[in-house]
Amino acid sequence: MRFNFGFFMREALKNIRTNFLMSITAATTTFICILVLGVGLLVSSHVEGIVGSVQQDVNIEWYLSSDMSQEEIDEMEGEISSFPEVENVSYTSEEEALTRFQDTFSDNPEVYQDISEGVLPASLEIQLNEAEDADAVAGKLEDAGAAPADLNYPQQTIERLNAATGYMIWGLYGATALFLVSSILLISNAIRLSIFARRNEIEVMKLVGASDSFVRTPFVFEGLLQSIVGAGLAALVVVWLNYLFVDWSQSALPYVPVASGAVDTILILLALVIVGVAIGVIGSFVSVTRFLRV
Amino acid sequence: MIRFDNVTKIFGRDTAALEEINLEVEDGEFIFLVGQSGSGKSTMVRLILKEYEPTAGAIHVRGTRLSAIPRRKIPRHRRSIGCVFQDFKLLPNKTAAENVAYAMEVTGQKRRQIRTKVPQILELVGLTEKMGKMPDQLSGGEQQRVSIARAFVSQPPILIADEPTGNLDPDTSVGIMQLLHRINRIGTTVVVATHDKEMVDVMRKRVVALDNGRIVRDRVKGAYLDEV
Ligand SMILES: Nc1ncnc2c1ncn2[C@@H]1O[C@H](COP(=O)(O)OP(=O)(O)OP(=O)(O)O)[C@@H](O)[C@H]1O
Ligand SMILES: [Mg+2]
Numbered sequence: 206m207r208f209n210f211g212f213f214m215r216e217a218l219k220n221i222r223t224n225f226l227m228s229i230t231a232a233t234t235t236f237i238c239i240l241v242l243g244v245g246l247l248v249s250s251h252v253e254g255i256v257g258s259v260q261q262d263v264n265i266e267w268y269l270s271s272d273m274s275q276e277e278i279d280e281m282e283g284e285i286s287s288f289p290e291v292e293n294v295s296y297t298s299e300e301e302a303l304t305r306f307q308d309t310f311s312d313n314p315e316v317y318q319d320i321s322e323g324v325l326p327a328s329l330e331i332q333l334n335e336a337e338d339a340d341a342v343a344g345k346l347e348d349a350g351a352a353p354a355d356l357n358y359p360q361q362t363i364e365r366l367n368a369a370t371g372y373m374i375w376g377l378y379g380a381t382a383l384f385l386v387s388s389i390l391l392i393s394n395a396i397r398l399s400i401f402a403r404r405n406e407i408e409v410m411k412l413v414g415a416s417d418s419f420v421r422t423p424f425v426f427e428g429l430l431q432s433i434v435g436a437g438l439a440a441l442v443v444v445w446l447n448y449l450f451v452d453w454s455q456s457a458l459p460y461v462p463v464a465s466g467a468v469d470t471i472l473i474l475l476a477l478v479i480v481g482v483a484i485g486v487i488g489s490f491v492s493v494t495r496f497l498r499v
Numbered sequence: 500m501i502r503f504d505n506v507t508k509i510f511g512r513d514t515a516a517l518e519e520i521n522l523e524v525e526d527g528e529f530i531f532l533v534g535q536s537g538s539g540k541s542t543m544v545r546l547i548l549k550e551y552e553p554t555a556g557a558i559h560v561r562g563t564r565l566s567a568i569p570r571r572k573i574p575r576h577r578r579s580i581g582c583v584f585q586d587f588k589l590l591p592n593k594t595a596a597e598n599v600a601y602a603m604e605v606t607g608q609k610r611r612q613i614r615t616k617v618p619q620i621l622e623l624v625g626l627t628e629k630m631g632k633m634p635d636q637l638s639g640g641e642q643q644r645v646s647i648a649r650a651f652v653s654q655p656p657i658l659i660a661d662e663p664t665g666n667l668d669p670d671t672s673v674g675i676m677q678l679l680h681r682i683n684r685i686g687t688t689v690v691v692a693t694h695d696k697e698m699v700d701v702m703r704k705r706v707v708a709l710d711n712g713r714i715v716r717d718r719v720k721g722a723y724l725d726e727v
Contacts, residue, residue: 409590410605
C-alpha cells in the first residue's frame with residue numbers, strides 16, 4: 206500500500222485535538238526536560254569557556270625596581286624570551302603603566318588625579334605557553350635576580366582552578382547525561398500513558414484489518430508534532446537565556462571572561478530539537494508497538 | 500470457506516469454551532450459530548478472526564490454515580472478513596461515517612471512492628441522519644447498525660455478525676436480517692451468532708446449535724429449537 210502522508214497527518218492532528226490534554230502533557234514534559242537539559246549544556250559550555258580563557262592568558266608580571274638601567278632591562282628581556290616555556294615578553298615603561306591605568310579608570314578621573322609617574326613601576330609581562338610552567342619560570346626569574354615579592358602570577362589560583370574545574374566540568378557533564386536519561390524516561394512515560402489510554406482503540410483498529418504500520422504511523426506523527434512544539438520552544442528559550450546571560454555578565458561580571466562565542470547557538474538549537482524529537486518519535490513508536498499484538 | 504477440524508479452545512487452566520468442534524461452512528452459505536449465553540459462539544468468531552489461537556485442532560478460512568498465517572499477514576486475512584462485533588467495537592473518537600470509512604481506509608482505497616460509498620451504506624442501514632454523530636451520541640441499536648455498515652462497506656467475501664439484532668426493536672431487526680439476506684444473495688458467506696429465536700425461525704436457514712462448547716445440532720433448514 207502506498208504511504209498516504211496526508212491521511213496520516215490528518216489523523217494525527219485529529220487525535221491531538223480529541224486528546225488535547227494528553228498531547229499538552231506530553232509536549233509540556235518534553236518542553237521542561239529539554240529546557241533543563243539545555244540549561245545544563247549552557248552552564249557546561251560557559252564554565253568550559255571561562256576556564257579555557259583563564260588558562261589561555263596566564264602570564265607572569267615582574268615589577269622592575271627603578272634602579273635597573275634600560276640596558277639591563279633589554280638584556281633581561283632577551284634572556285627571558287629565550288626560555289622555552291615563554292611565548293613572548295613585553296616591556297611596559299612607567300609612562301605606559303600610568304597611561305594604561307588612566308585608560309582603565311577613565312570614567313573616574315579622581316582615582317588617578319594624584320598619581321604621578323614613578324608610582325607605578327615599569328614591568329615585564331611574560332606570556333607563557335602553558336599555565337603549569339608558571340612556577341618553573343618564576344624560579345628561573347628569581348635565579349636571574351628578581352625578588353619573589355616583585356613577581357606576580359596567579360599560580361595557586363590556577364592550580365586550584367584546574368583541580369576544581371576539572372571536577373566541575375565532569376560533574377556538569379555527568380549531570381547533563383543523567384538528565385538526558387531521566388528526560389528519556391519522563392517523556393516516553395508521558396507518551397506511554399497517553400497511548401495506554403487508547404489501547405482499546407488500537408485493538409479495534411487491528412480487528413478491522415489495519416496493519417501495524419497503519420495503526421502506528423498516526424501515533425508516531427503525533428509524537429513528532431508534540432515533540433517539535435515542546436522541544437522547539439524549549440530550545441528557543443535556551444538560546445534566549447544564553448543571550449540574556451551573556452548580555453548581563455558583560456555588565457555585571459566584567460572580570461569574568463564570559464565569551465558570547467562559548468555557546469554555538471545554532472548547534473545547541475539543533476541538538477536540543479533533535480534530541481527532543483528523537484525521544485518523542487522513538488517513544489511513540491515503541492509505546493504503540495507494545496499494544497499492536499492483537 | 501470456513502472449516503473447523505476438531506477445534507478445542509481452553510481458557511486458562513480448565514475453562515473449555517469450545518470442545519472438538521467440527522464444522523464446514525460452504526462458500527455462499529448463510530448459517531446461524533445459536534446457543535445459550537456462554538455456549539461459545541463469540542469464541543468461534545474470535546478464532547475465525549485469529550484473535551485467539553485454538554488450543555487444539557485446525558481452522559481453515561478460504562483454504563488457508565489460520566495457524567500458518569504469519570503475524571504480518573493477519574491484517575489481510577481480517578480484511579477478507581467483515582465482522583459485526585457483539586460489543587460493536589466502534590472507534591470512540593470517530594463519527595459514524597468516519598468509523599465506516601476506516602474499514603475502507605485500512606485497505607488503502609481512494610478518498611473519492613470512500614466519499615461515495617460511505618453515505619450509500621449508511622443509507623442502507625438507515626443512518627443517513629446520524630452519520631456525523633459520535634458513537635456515544637448514538638443509541639445501542641444505532642451503534643450496532645454502524646458496526647454492520649463498517650463490516651460490509653468493503654464487501655468482504657465473508658460476513659460474520661455476532662448478535663447483530665441484540666439491541667434492536669423487532670422492526671429494525673427484520674430490516675437488518677433482510678439486509679444480511681441480501682448481502683448473502685450477492686454471494687457473501689454469512690455467519691450470524693444469535694439468541695434471536697424468532698429471527699432464526701423466520702429465516703429457515705442452516706442452524707448450528709452450540710451447548711457448553713459442543714455442537715449439539717446442525718440442521719439445513721432449521722429452527723432455533725428443533726427437536727433433536
Ligand atoms: N478471554 C476469555 N478468557 C477466559 N474465558 C473466556 C474468555 N472468553 C470467553 N471465555 C469463556 O468462554 C465461554 C464461552 O464464551 P463466549 O463469549 O464464546 O460465549 P457466547 O456464546 O458468545 O455467549 P453470549 O451469548 O453471552 O455472547 C464462557 O464460559 C466464557 O466465560
Ligand atoms: Mg458472545
